[in-house]
Amino acid sequence: MTTPAFWAGDAWLDAASDFIDAALRAHGRERTGPVTRARVRPWAALVEAPASGGRVWLKACCASTAFEVALYRQLEALVPARVLAPLGLDTERGWLVLPDGGTLLGHDCPGDVLATALERIAPYYAELQQTLMPHTAALLELGVSDMTPAVMPLRFEQALATARGFLERQDGAVDWRDYDAVAALASRFDAWCAALAESPGSPSLDHNDLHPWNIFATPAATESARFFDWGDSVLAHPFASLLVLLEMLRQTLDTHADDPRVLRVRDAYLEPFGALASRRELITTSALACRVAKAARVLTWQRAIGDEAPPDYAGIPFGKLLELLDEH
Numbered sequence: 001m002t003t004p005a006f007w008a009g010d011a012w013l014d015a016a017s018d019f020i021d022a023a024l025r026a027h028g029r030e031r032t033g034p035v036t037r038a039r040v041r042p043w044a045a046l047v048e049a050p051a052s053g054g055r056v057w058l059k060a061c062c063a064s065t066a067f068e069v070a071l072y073r074q075l076e077a078l079v080p081a082r083v084l085a086p087l088g089l090d091t092e093r094g095w096l097v098l099p100d101g102g103t104l105l106g107h108d109c110p111g112d113v114l115a116t117a118l119e120r121i122a123p124y125y126a127e128l129q130q131t132l133m134p135h136t137a138a139l140l141e142l143g144v145s146d147m148t149p150a151v152m153p154l155r156f157e158q159a160l161a162t163a164r165g166f167l168e169r170q171d172g173a174v175d176w177r178d179y180d181a182v183a184a185l186a187s188r189f190d191a192w193c194a195a196l197a198e199s200p201g202s203p204s205l206d207h208n209d210l211h212p213w214n215i216f217a218t219p220a221a222t223e224s225a226r227f228f229d230w231g232d233s234v235l236a237h238p239f240a241s242l243l244v245l246l247e248m249l250r251q252t253l254d255t256h257a258d259d260p261r262v263l264r265v266r267d268a269y270l271e272p273f274g275a276l277a278s279r280r281e282l283i284t285t286s287a288l289a290c291r292v293a294k295a296a297r298v299l300t301w302q303r304a305i306g307d308e309a310p311p312d313y314a315g316i317p318f319g320k321l322l323e324l325l326d327e328h
Contacts, residue, residue, distance in 0.1 A: 004040055004041070004042055004045070004062075007037075007040050007045035007060060008037075008040060012045075012060075013035060013037070013047070016035060016047055016058050016060065016095070017031075017034075017035040017049070019058065019088060019090065019095055019097065020035060020047075020049055020051075020056060020058050020088070020097055022088065023056075023087040023088025023097040024051055024052075024056065024087065026087070026088065027087055029051055029052045029053050030051065030052050031049050031050065031051050031056075032050045032051055032052060033049065033050035034049070035047050035048070035049040035058075036048060036049070038057070042062065042304065042305045042306060042309060042310065042313060043061070043062050043064075043065050043231060043304035043305065044059055044060060044061050044062060044065065044231060045059070045060040046058070046059050046060075047060075053099075054099060054100050055099075055100040056087060056097055056098065056099055056100065057097070057098050057099075057100065058088075058095060058096065058097050058098075059095070059096045059098070060093070060094060060095050060096075061094035061095075061096070061231060062094070062304070062306070063094070064303045064304065064306065065094075065231040065232075065303065065304060066091070066094030066143070067142050067143030067144055068094075068096065068230050068231040068233075069089050069090065069091050069094055069095065069096045070089075070091050070142045070143070071139070071142050071144065071230055071233065072086050072089065072096055072230065073086070073089060074135070074138065074139070074142060075230070078131055078132060078135065079128045079131050079132070081226075082124060082125075082128045082225070082226055082227055083226055083227060083228065084098045084099055084101050084216070084226055084228055085099070086098055087099060098228070101216035101226060101228060102216050102218075103216065103217070103218050104212065104213050104214075104215065104216060105117060105118075105121070105212040105213070105215040105216070105217045105218070105219075105225070106211065106212030106213040106215075106252075107213075109212065109219060111252050111253045111254075111261075112253075112261065113219050114212060114219075114249070114252060115249060115253065115261040115262070115264070115265060116219065117212075117217065117218075117219040117222050118212065118245070118249060118265045118268075119264050119265050119268045120222040120223075120268070121215060121217060121222050121225045122245070122265055122266075122268045122269035123268055123269065123271055123272050124222075124223075124225050125207075125210065125225075125227060125241065125269065126238070126269050126270070126271070126272040126273065127272050128205075128227070129204040129205060129206075129238040129241070130204070130238075130272060130273075132204050132205045133202045133203070133204045133238075136202075136203050136204065136235055139205060139235055140235060144205065144233060144234060144235050145234045145235065145299070145300070145303070146234070146235050147206070147234040147235060147236040147240070147293070147296040147299075148197075148203045148235055148236060148237070149193045149194075149196040149197035149237055149292065150193070150197055152189075152193040152196075152292050152295060152296070153189065153190045153193050155295055155296060155299060156186065156189045156190075156193075156295045157186075158299060159295045159298035159299055159317075159321055160179075160182070160183055160321070162298055162299065162302045162317050162318075162321075163179055163182075163298065163317060163318045163321045164179065166314060166315065166317065166318045167179060167318065169314075178322050178325065179318075179321075181325055182321055182322065182324050182325060185324060185325075189292070189295070189324075192288055192291055192292050193292055195288060196237055196285070196288045196289055196292055199237070199281075199284075199285040199288060199289075200273070200276035200277040200281060200282065200285060201237055201238050201239060201273060201276060201285060201289075202238075203235055203236060203237060203238070204235070204236075204238040205230075205233055205234075205235065206233060206234050206235070206236040206237075206238065206240045206241045206293070206296075207227060207230060207232070207233050207241055207244075208232040208233050208234050208236075208240075208241070208244070208293075208296065208297070208300055209229065209232040209233075209244055209300075210227070210241050210244055210245045211244055211245060211248040212248065212249075212252075214227060214228055214229045215227055215228075216228065231304070232300045232304065234296055234300060236289075236293060236296060237285075237289040237292070237293075238273075238289075239269075239270075239282075239285055239286040239289035239290070240289045240290060240292070240293035240296065241269075242266060242269060242286055242289070242290055243289075243290040243293045243294065243297070244297075245265070245269075246262055246265065246266060246290075249261075249262055249265060250262050257328045266283070266286060267279075267283075269286075270282045270283070270286060291324075294320065294321075294323045294324045295321070295324065297320045297323075298317045298318075298320045298321045299317075301316050301317045301320055302317045305317075
């Protein structure tokens with residue numbers, strides 16, 4: 001497995017180019033131009049290349065998110081209509097070659113149009129989760145982190161420890177009062193987890209970063225929506241996926257959490273789960289799942305950036321922890 005520093009080197013780019021070429025040959029295609037770096041982050045590097053039949057992309061994952069490569073193989077087998085079919089996989093190196101997926105839903109999509117599109121797409125994602133529910137053991141074996149309600153009290157302690165380590169490295173330059181306020185939630189958090197464990201809905205894959213820029217679709221063709229960038233995903237209560245999706249929509253619309261456009265997306269997502277419980281109970285469970293999922297987001301961010309995170313990223317897990325103080 002490589003590191004961000006190595007991803008910036010010529011030797012790595014040459015090896016990535018060779019891997020792309022081999023993946024294309026296996027599909028009767030060839031590269032038609034140079035491989036170029038699109039993005040390098042602590043958790044992954046992304047390169048692109050023109051090719052016969054359309055542009056292709058190679059994603060190189062860091063060690064802690066490399067499970068995404070094997071996960072794609074599982075997703076292709078179980079929900080092929082909702083993900084891109086990989087052109088090449090290397091689980092040892094954490095490399096994944098994907099075809100170009102087309103238009104990102106969030107690209108040049110006005111707020112009201114986006115809300116309507118997400119209302120149509122959300123049930124497809126819920127159905128994907130339902131398909132994956134019988135396969136949770138296999139997902140854990142692939143390396144997907146367990147963030148199910150039963151283990152979330154422990155995850156809360158781990159999230160606190162992550163934040164505490166960050167604060168201690170600040171040499172006294174921060175105020176601990178917000179941290180202490182979150183730590184004081186421990187007994188309440190345990191109660192939320194216990195209630196969520198008894199609520200309707202079996203564990204499934206939570207994308208954990210589901211938003212319009214991780215969905216290939218257009219407002220005119222929502223039925224062919226495909227979901228990608230699964231490196232943050234965890235095993236959790238399925239409704240936890242609403243946390244990022246609804247918050248991102250709220251921010252895009254520059255509105256409040258109870259805006260009818262936001263709530264219609266929530267309700268559309270919950271619709272496929274209607275046989276489990278009443279609408280009121282599903283809504284209550286969705287709020288509970290999102291609240292508990294805030295602690296999971298602390299750890300998925302820490303997993304992505306690592307202990308030697310650059311300054312621009314180091315404080316993000318702590319910021320995510322403080323979201324537990326937000327009651328909405």
